[in-house]
Amino acid sequence: MELGLVRQVDIDREMQAAYLSYAMSVIVARALPDARDGLKPVHRRILYAMYDMGLRPDAPYKKSARIVGEVLGKYHPHGDAAVYDSMV
16 A cells, blocks of 8 residues: 555445445354354353352352443443343
């Protein structure tokens, strides 16, 4: 790519190609479960946070809000509804 070179492109074609590329990356990286364990990234983050909090079958329970807060604070800085919906 040469600096200072202005290339004219068709905006419709460029937007379509860019959106399609982005959409496919989202589907592959986040929306489809991984073939190795069947988990999406958000589920993996939830399980890791629960493990990190010491939540085991023999441990006292924690409220869902505590787990959601832990995931949001450390691993998933998006809306709490996405984490809560994925958890329940």
